Amino acid sequence: MPVTILITRPEPEAGRFAARLHAMCGPEVDVLCAPVMRIELCGELPPLAGGEVLIFTSRHGVAGFCHQTTTRDFTCYAVGEATAQAARAQGLTPITCGGDAAALLDRIAKDGTTGPFLHLRGAHVAADLTGALQAAGHDATDAVVYDQQAQDMGEAARRVLAGEGPVILPLMSPRSARLVFSQTDHIHAPLFVAAISRNTAQAVPDGTAQDLSIAERPDAEAMAHAVHDLVKKAKRLEGRKRAQ
Structure with missing residues (x-):
């Protein structure tokens, strides 16, 4: 067979x-x-002041963010290279991390980046990055910009x-x-x-x-x-x- x-x-x-x-x-x-699952863009971005540090943990997060705003002048972190490539294609300049949430948090800590952080995420997540950043003393929020519909x-x-x-x-x-x-x-x-x-x-x-x-x-x-x-x-x- x-x-x-x-x-x-x-x-x-x-x-x-x-x-x-x-x-x-x-x-x-x-x-x-x-x-x-199928991906559907959804949600609304919070008001952007321009100084936010964006966090992308998937290509869909990049797509959902860029669907709602043409502003690209942000510091941003991408969890892995595929997500970083999607961000570059949209005119963003991402800092690529090691492929998972732990590596991303470690890179932020090593860089000494203080935020405020905005995690562009799906309705379902495997790790609470926002909670981890808040626990480390950072100003951090998230925004659901896509849904993974079963x-x-x-x-x-x-x-x-x-x-x-x-x-x-x-x-x-x-x-x-x-x-x-x-x-x-x-x-x-x-x-x-x-x-x-x-x-x-x-x-x-x-x-x-x-x-x-x-x-x-x-x-x-x-x-x-x-x-x-x-x-x-x-x-x-x-x-x-x-x-x-």
Whole structure:
């Protein structure tokens, strides 16, 4: 049975990630995009005085902010390189951090930046950056500029999970993990999960995955390599089955 990579990220990230994995894993691996969320820009920015230090933890935060204002003359921090690239494309000049909330907070502390901080975020977040900054004595607020609306991943994805062939499942957040497993009650396929973080891995129900690995870094490049490694493991499993 062919190995299938099941991508549940929102579009357009799902398509970009699928193209990267096609290039890495080759044409003999099937890639199915079945998003469990869609992104909708929403909310309103607070009045901007011009001295705010912006914090972006996703491309969507950049998009949501730039959709509402043409002002670009801000100091800003981007959690990782993909978010920083999105900010540069919009005319912002971001300071790139190490890929997760802890690294971002550490960079702010090392730089001695005092704010006031404004975190442009989604309706659902994995880490309370604003609370952490406030706890450190900073003036910090946040603004919801997009929502991650849940959506059904579709019958094609459920058929793959109920099938015989190995499935590689990259999971980019604890919420996406919860949504995936809430939408299927029968996983028969040998399941290999690549989680972007330990928190995401903990959202995978016990006993569901035959193999669960955590990416070396919380970014798309490290996730792609984790998926590639799992594809090789799944192929070895299939090879042993055919040899019996």
